Amino acid sequence: MSVVGVLLIAIGLTDLCRRQAMPFWAPLIAGPVMIIAFGLLADLGSVGAICLLIAASLITFAWLVLSGRSRVGALHQAVPLTVLVAGVLVLIILSPLAGPAGGVLADWLRATGWHGLMHVGPDRFLLVLGLFLIQLSTGNEIVRLVLAATGTIKPFGEPQASDQLRGGRLLGPLERIFIFGLGFSGYATAAGLVIAAKGLIRFPELNARRQGGSVTGVGIDEVTEYFLLGSFLSWLISLAGIGIAALG
Numbered sequence: 001m002s003v004v005g006v007l008l009i010a011i012g013l014t015d016l017c018r019r020q021a022m023p024f025w026a027p028l029i030a031g032p033v034m035i036i037a038f039g040l041l042a043d044l045g046s047v048g049a050i051c052l053l054i055a056a057s058l059i060t061f062a063w064l065v066l067s068g069r070s071r072v073g074a075l076h077q078a079v080p081l082t083v084l085v086a087g088v089l090v091l092i093i094l095s096p097l098a099g100p101a102g103g104v105l106a107d108w109l110r111a112t113g114w115h116g117l118m119h120v121g122p123d124r125f126l127l128v129l130g131l132f133l134i135q136l137s138t139g140n141e142i143v144r145l146v147l148a149a150t151g152t153i154k155p156f157g158e159p160q161a162s163d164q165l166r167g168g169r170l171l172g173p174l175e176r177i178f179i180f181g182l183g184f185s186g187y188a189t190a191a192g193l194v195i196a197a198k199g200l201i202r203f204p205e206l207n208a209r210r211q212g213g214s215v216t217g218v219g220i221d222e223v224t225e226y227f228l229l230g231s232f233l234s235w236l237i238s239l240a241g242i243g244i245a246a247l248g
Contacts, residue, residue: 001247002042002101003049004091005126007056010034011063011084012133015141018064031060042122043103052091052098059087067141070148077149081142092247101126128184131241135176143172143233152226172234179238184245191238 013034014027039045039053066080101122109117109125117125147153182191 001092001095001127002044002123003052003056003098004088004095004244005123005128005130006035006038006042006044006053007059007088007091008130008134009038009126010056010060012130012136012138014060014064015137016133018068018137027064028061031064032057035060038105038126041103041105042101042126043105044098044101046099048094048097049099052094055087056091059083059091063087067145070145077145081145081149084142088244092244128245131180131245132177134241135180135238136173139176139234139237140172142237143230146233147226147230150229152229172230176234176238176241179235180241183238183242 010031014031017030018027035053035057039049044050044053062083063080066075066083069075070077070080103122105122105125109120109122120128144153179191182188
C-alpha cells in the first residue's frame with residue numbers, strides 16, 4: 001500500500017498548497033515532485049512501483065485540474081470525484097505490484113528511537129501519513145464537490161447556507177482528524193462522542209435560525225440540509241480513512 005500512501009500524501013499536500021497565495025501552476029508541479037521524492041525515499045524503484053508512481057502522478061494532476069475547473073462551473077463536480085475514488089481503488093488493487101518500501105525512510109523510522117515509529121513499517125507509515133493529510137484541505141474539497149453536485153451549495157455569488165454556520169471549514173478538518181485518530185487508535189466509542197458533540201453544539205444555533213426564519217435569502221431548511229449532509233460526508237471521509245488504514 002506504499003504507492004497508495006504516496007498518492008494520498010501528494011494530493012493532501014498539493015491541496016494545502018493551493019489554499020495558499022501561490023501561483024496556479026505551483027500545486028501542479030508540486031504533486032509529481034512529491035511523488036518522486038517519496039518514491040526515492042522509500043526506495044520504490046521496481047518496474048511495477050515506477051508504473052504505479054506514474055499513475056499516481058497522473059491521478060494527482062487530474063484531480064487538481066478537474067476539481068479546479070469544477071469550481072468555476074466548467075465541469076460537473078462528479079468528474080473529479082470519480083477520478084479520485086477510481087484512482088485510489090485501482091492503486092489499492094494493484095499495490096502488491098510495487099513491492100515493499102524501504103530505503104532511507106525505513107532507516108529513519110528505525111533510527112528515531114520512538115517506540116511507536118520503530119515498529120511501523122515504511123509502507124504503513126506512508127499510508128497513515130497520506131490518510132491523515134487527506135483529512136485536511138482535501139476533505140473540505142470532497143465535501144464541497146458533493147454538496148455542489150447535490151445542489152446544496154448554490155452557484156457562486158448567491159447567498160450560501162455556509163454563511164450562516166461559521167467555522168465549518170476549520171471545524172471540518174479538526175473533527176475529521178479527531179475521529180480518524182481515535183478510530184485508528186481503537187477508541188471508536190470516543191470517536192462517536194465527537195460526532196455527538198458536534199450535533200449538541202450546533203443544535204442551539206440551528207434552533208435560533210429556525211425561529212428567525214430566512215436570513216439573507218437562505219432558509220433554515222437549506223442551512224439544516226447543509227449542516228447534516230456536510231457533517232455526514234465529513235464523518236464518512238474519516239471512517240473511510242480508518243477502513244483503508246485497516247487494509248494496510
